[in-house]
Amino acid sequence: MDIVSSSTSRNTSPYPWLVADIGGSNARFGWVAGPNQGVEHVQTLAVHEFATPIAASQTYLANLHAKLGEEFKTPHCAAFAVATAVGQDQISFTNSHWSFSQAAVKSALKLDQFLVLNDFEALALSLPCLSPEQIRAHDRLPEQSGTLAVVGPGTGLGVGSVIQTRHGWIAIPGEGGHATLAATDDFESHVLSNARCEFPHVSAERLLSGIGLPVLYRAVAKTMGDLPQDFSTERIVELGLSGDNLVCVKTLDCFCALLGSFCGNIALTVGARSGVYIGGGIVPRLGDFFFHSRFREKFEAKGRFHAYLQDIPTALIIDTLAALSGAAFAIEQSEA
Structure with a gap:
């Protein structure tokens, strides 16, 4: 049962x-x-x-x-x-x-x-009630108090937050996945430029989701000067994790980096000082690749607010x- x-x-x-x-x-x-x-x-x-x-x-x-x-x-x-x-x-x-x-x-x-x-x-x-067995943290567990946020790449990209009040926990829904995605370096700028050849507005969901990963792969392939193939999300993940396709490896690397930067933006926007969780069905498939990726580096890379982000714990929800x-x-x- x-x-x-x-x-x-x-x-x-x-x-x-x-x-x-x-x-x-x-x-x-x-x-x-x-x-x-x-x-x-x-x-x-x-x-x-x-x-x-x-x-x-x-x-x-x-x-x-x-x-x-x-x-x-x-x-x-x-x-x-x-x-x-x-x-x-x-x-x-x-x-x-x-x-x-x-x-x-x-x-x-x-x-x-x-x-x-x-x-x-x-x-x-659900965040305030998650047990250590239901999550995998980067360094330390998020606090079960204050303000928490969750970002989840699944079929689409969901964003939510919850705040503790004297009347209990209050969830704040939103459609943050449709916010415009930003580049943090020259490679990502070229990737977003290539993605805009397909979609005039490149939201976070356009690249950081199950429906978006093939779009990201094609944009990465063009940026690397390679001819993109007709790969599904599942195939991109498979080839990227196995290392059998360099474009797919770079796609997963870019995915984790862009996701880290986006999650840092969410943490700043909602003031999620107690922690940011990653939900959805895609990131758990990446396993150790995710935890060894540039996610955390990009999460913290906010200039003058690096120390602010450095103090915010991040964790992956492994209970679907x-x-x-x-x-x-x-x-x-x-x-x-």
């Missing part, structure tokens, strides 16, 4: 709860049976196999009903963490074909309470299900 840790419940909403973390490629569903029981029965469904989140949710619930039998209870409360902007009834995903009305989901699933939050708002809410506990925490706080 898969269990994701969650914070202590202070909520009176009837259990069980349905929680989901929906990205561009996968939708992860989980179940909270009762107070302090965490998220269990986690199942990952491929987005492309379902027409809507409603269909995917119903499939998950049907599978869980078959598994639990008489122990299954219909959920009346749910929280979806979604990889797109929220704040309106109609939710449209940036990196998939899914679109849904919050009212329609609430009605179709017969919910009394339905929360929709940005996926990195949910991931940010952390956002589910953040979604459950959002339900807890909704009536706290």
Whole structure:
């Protein structure tokens, strides 16, 4: 049984709860049976196999009903963490074909309470509760107080932060992945110039994501005077880690360096003195390559604010299900 840790419940909403973390490629569903029981029965469904989140949710619930039998209870409360902007009834995903009305989901699933939050708002809410086993730090562990930020290269690039107040933790969602990416040296300037041949606006997500890594590879290849090949993200990572393709190696090196600089910008912007986390599904695949890369060097390379950044710890989230506990925490706080 898969269990994701969650914070202590202070909520009176009837259990069980349905929680989901929906990205561009996968939708992860989980179940909270009762107070302090965490998220269990986690199942990952491929987005492309379902027409809507409603269909995917119903499939998950049907599978869980078959598994639990008489122990299954219909959920009346749910929280979806979604990889797109929220704040309106109609939710449209940036990196998939899914679109849904919050009212329609609430009605179709017969919910009394339905929360929709940005996926990195949910991931940010999980940060204060992450255990050392769920992360891998560069030098020291982030503090579980103050202000924390998270940046996550997955299918797209998510950004979020969370701040501690006397009323508890408050997550601040945003769309920082669509901020313009900046170069820090001549090589990166040439890379961005080549990327602009494909896209007039080169956001961080255009290069620092699953959909962006092939764009970065092509720009790096052109900068190195090589002819780019039709490589997928998975192939670029494979060839870069094995060292079998020098352009792919340089692409991963450039990826980590640009990501470090971008994360430093986020730390400065939100004042994340207690720590910056790296989430998403790409960086964990890089393993030691990431920790031996120029990420930390570029993270700190902010001129007069080098010492400021040097004091901020950074860590990789290795638990890919952390956002589910953040979604459950959002339900807890909704009536706290």
